[in-house]
Amino acid sequence: MSDAQSRTAEPEKREEFSGQLGFILSAVGSAVGLGNIWRFPGVAYENGGGAFIVPYLVALLTAGIPILFLDYAVGHRFRGGAPLAFRRIKRWLESLGWFQVAICFVIAVYYAVIIAWALSFFGYSFDLRWGDDTVSFFTGEYLQLADVGGADPWFTLDFVPAVLIPLAIVWIATIAVLAAGVAKGLEKINLVFMPLLLLAFGTLVVRALFLPGAADGLNALFTPDWAVMADPNVWIAAYSQTFFTLSVGFGIMITYASYRRRRANLTSPGLVVAFSNSAFEVFAGIGVFAGLGFLAHQEGVGVAELDGISGPTLAFMTFPALVSEMPAGPLFGALFFGSLVMAGFMSLLSIVQVVSAAFQEKFGWSRRQASVRIGVVSAVLSVLAFSTTTGLVALDTVDQWANNIGIVVSAIAMCVLLGWVLRRTEEMRFHLNAVSTIPVGRWWTFCVVVLGPVVLAAMLVSRIVSLVQDGYEGYAGWYLVVMGWGTVVLLVVAAFVLTRMRWRVEPDVHDTWPRFGGRS
Amino acid sequence: MSSAAIALMVISLVVLWGGLAASIVVIVRRPDRTDWPDGWEQHEDGAGDRPDEPVEHDT
Numbered sequence: 001m002s003d004a005q006s007r008t009a010e011p012e013k014r015e016e017f018s019g020q021l022g023f024i025l026s027a028v029g030s031a032v033g034l035g036n037i038w039r040f041p042g043v044a045y046e047n048g049g050g051a052f053i054v055p056y057l058v059a060l061l062t063a064g065i066p067i068l069f070l071d072y073a074v075g076h077r078f079r080g081g082a083p084l085a086f087r088r089i090k091r092w093l094e095s096l097g098w099f100q101v102a103i104c105f106v107i108a109v110y111y112a113v114i115i116a117w118a119l120s121f122f123g124y125s126f127d128l129r130w131g132d133d134t135v136s137f138f139t140g141e142y143l144q145l146a147d148v149g150g151a152d153p154w155f156t157l158d159f160v161p162a163v164l165i166p167l168a169i170v171w172i173a174t175i176a177v178l179a180a181g182v183a184k185g186l187e188k189i190n191l192v193f194m195p196l197l198l199l200a201f202g203t204l205v206v207r208a209l210f211l212p213g214a215a216d217g218l219n220a221l222f223t224p225d226w227a228v229m230a231d232p233n234v235w236i237a238a239y240s241q242t243f244f245t246l247s248v249g250f251g252i253m254i255t256y257a258s259y260r261r262r263r264a265n266l267t268s269p270g271l272v273v274a275f276s277n278s279a280f281e282v283f284a285g286i287g288v289f290a291g292l293g294f295l296a297h298q299e300g301v302g303v304a305e306l307d308g309i310s311g312p313t314l315a316f317m318t319f320p321a322l323v324s325e326m327p328a329g330p331l332f333g334a335l336f337f338g339s340l341v342m343a344g345f346m347s348l349l350s351i352v353q354v355v356s357a358a359f360q361e362k363f364g365w366s367r368r369q370a371s372v373r374i375g376v377v378s379a380v381l382s383v384l385a386f387s388t389t390t391g392l393v394a395l396d397t398v399d400q401w402a403n404n405i406g407i408v409v410s411a412i413a414m415c416v417l418l419g420w421v422l423r424r425t426e427e428m429r430f431h432l433n434a435v436s437t438i439p440v441g442r443w444w445t446f447c448v449v450v451l452g453p454v455v456l457a458a459m460l461v462s463r464i465v466s467l468v469q470d471g472y473e474g475y476a477g478w479y480l481v482v483m484g485w486g487t488v489v490l491l492v493v494a495a496f497v498l499t500r501m502r503w504r505v506e507p508d509v510h511d512t513w514p515r516f517g518g519r520s
Numbered sequence: 521m522s523s524a525a526i527a528l529m530v531i532s533l534v535v536l537w538g539g540l541a542a543s544i545v546v547i548v549r550r551p552d553r554t555d556w557p558d559g560w561e562q563h564e565d566g567a568g569d570r571p572d573e574p575v576e577h578d579t
Contacts (some may be wrong), residue, residue, distance in 0.1 A: 020551055050528025057535060215521045222525040222532070262563040263556055268547040275540035282532050434557050437550045514557035 014079065015182040015367070017259050022187040024269050024276075027256055029190035029346030031247045031277040032197070034114060034315075037343060040241060041285035042310020045221055047237045048228035055229070055238035056278075063455060064242035065274045066447035067411060069440060070418070071248055072266045073428035075257030076435070077512060081357035082251035083498070085258060088510050090422055096413055097358070099495035100251035103406045104354040106487060109378050110395045111348050112174070113386040116166035117142075117316060118340035125323065125333030134320040139392070146389040154479050156390050163387040170345070171382065175375035177349055178356055179368045182259050186349055193342045198280075201339045204332055205287030208294065211326065217293020220303040221285060236462060239455045244403065245277055247347070249411030251354040258357070262513060267436035288314070295322040315340060352378070364504035393475065394483060400472055401484040406491050408460045412453050419449030427516045434514045 017023040044052040078085035083097030120142065124130060130137040139145045144160050146153050177185040208214060228234045247253060257266065289303075295318070296303045308318040323333035355378075356370040365373070386395050419425045425445050433439045472480055521529075 020547070050525060050532070053528060053532045053535070218529060219521045219525045222529040223522055224524055224528050263552065263560055265547070265552045268543065268550070271543035272540065272547055275536060275543050279536040279540045282536050286529070435553065437553055438546065511562070513559055513563050515559065 015259055016261050017187055017256075018183045020265070020269060022183065022191065023256065023260055023264075024272050025194045026187050026190040026346075026350070027253065027269070027273045028276045029194050030252055030256065030350035031245065031273060031347075032194075032280050032343055033245075033247075033347035034340060034344050035245055036277065036281045037201075037284045037288070037340065038311055038314045040245065040281040041221065041288040042314065043237055043241050044285055045289070045309060047234045048225045049220070050222035051224035051226050051228060052234070052238065055235045056242060059235070059238040059242040059455075060274065060278060062447050063239050063452045064246045064248065065270065066440075066444050067243070067248045067415070067452055068246050068253060068270050068274060069267060069432055069444065070414070070425070070428060070448050071253035072257040072270055073431045074414075074418075075254035076260055076262075076264070076266060077428070077431045078258075079510065080258050080507075081255045081354060081361055083358050084361045084507055085254055087507055088512075089418070089424060091508075093417060093422075095495045095499040096410070096417065097251065098498040099406075099413075099491055100249075100254075100410050101355050101358045101498070102491040102494040103250045103402055103410060104252070104351045105374075105378065105494075106398065106402045106406070106491065108348060108351045108355065109381045110386055110398055111344065111351060112170045112378070112382050113163065113167055113391065113395060114312065115170050115341055115344040115348060116163055116387075117312075118337050118344060119166040119169065120162055121316060121320070122334060122337035122341055124320075125337055126330050128320075128324050128329055128333065130320040130324070132324070134324075135317045137320070138316045143392055144389045145392055154390060154393070154476065156388050157384075158389045159383070159387055160389060160391070163391065164383060167382055167387050168379065170348070171375055171379035173345070174348060174352055175371050178352060178375070179371040181367055182353075186353060189349065190346055193346050197339055197342045197346075200335045200342070201280075201284065201287065204335045204339065205283060205290070207326075207332060208287050208290035211290065211294035211297075213293040213295075213297025214290035215293065216296060217289035217291065217303055218286065220293070221289035232458075233462075236455070236459050240459050242278075243411070243456070243459075244407070245281060246274060247350065249414060250407045251358075251410075252350045255354045255357045256350065263435065265436050266432055267438040267440060271438065291319070291322050295325060298325045361505070361507070362498075362501070362503055393479075396473065397475060397480060397483040398487050400467075401487045402491075404463045404467075405460070405488050408456055408463070409488075412456045412460065415448050415453040415456070419445075419453070425449055430516045431514070 017026065044056070047055075074085050074089070075081075078088040080088065081097070082100040083094045086097040087094035121130075130142075142160075142162055144158070146156055146158070177189050179185065180188075243249065260266075292306055292309060293303055296306055299306075306318070308314050319336055320333070323329045323336065326332050352374065355374050356367065359365050359374060360367055360370045385391065385398075418428070425448055429440055429442075429445055432444075467480070467484070471477060472484065
């Protein structure tokens, strides 16, 4: 039997978002995640306060939005998830698509665990179960860390039921939503959760603004330090923030754009998505720092003296302490952790959808088969690796390498291969301009071919040097090699193995519209 | 709050929320193109999107 004859599985008709609004809300739901709430405020505070807005805006306009548009063009023009779309550009480029799918898979496996923590804390909010010592509660009573100080033992199979149960709930919900499809599952959840998230977080921010000490927090966040403008690290931090916050460069926006009908506007919705994400980020920063100002006021210290102003420490140690001090604390605790659950869940759906779409397309799986198979495998790995007494250290390490090495390498490879090696960016610009209402000029090509990859490469080199020279969080060197660099090796191996596997459906018969020059 | 902090907060909000408002206005006024490149009719209803589905051209 010939290779072509053996590819008999009939795929379902390609799914589509029901319209512009559904696509925009889903893309915003993907972009607005945990990082908007717990990363941006801390990064801005540590990199010039109010002055950070300047490099942040420059980075948004010269890297975030241009790479977002590149993702849209690839997915929309070549009508597929990352592996299929890249393969249709050039056969060997499929491996870059699988590299992005592998990144999404790894991120999904640990990202679900953070949502499970938030779900637990949502429940704990109602009786402020964390008590007075929120640090001990999170690391001890809740996560039951094997060794809080030195992380030894480094791996156990002692499962923590308080994490395992909400984690199972998160995965069951994810499978159910993705099995329902793009329009009836993914889009509908975003249509409900996005307004709810705005309402819940908006209520929290408005309340925080009227707490005593709120002005001190905002003063700390927005007082400009113009001297930092000359510091290249601040610019790298700004590019890094806009890049990570927009979910670009690792397949999500390629996959989402492929679910838009052919005659669909790309650049105008892209601007709405990018500005929604950034507007929410600044809004979240105001709420978080108003709250931190209140906490500092209650503790009789300066905002600068507070520990844990970003990341999981902010969410699961500092914020519970803040909520305990607030009038109507249980209500605002529930609003905060409910917001984390919703923001995280919408992002998780988009991440898993990348993996699901890729397997549907290559192996001819139905969306239900893909949702269940991928969901179950991911859930089992989540439980084994991250719901144990050593889960926090593993999560922290894998997250550091998957994000700062994996995603950045993926984005650089995409820009360099499309722009420098294959020289297809003019075709992408043509596509964006042929279907969109806001045209992109040659500045866009410069941003994705030159500026974006150069800045991303600087970010990558600086991070690799730091990880190699200083290690990470004082963890053992061998552990970082296995769990950190091992994750990167795993991503590369997975990309090559999945590329080598046989397509169950014919991927290359494809009519590219609109036609560019003599090429279809 | 210091006047500098207030100014930067206002500028940040105006630029980013203003950018959002402006992009929403643009998309509401002109949600889609009306002048599509040739050949779009062949791709209505997702035709040509399925990996195993060749598109037949009449030219």
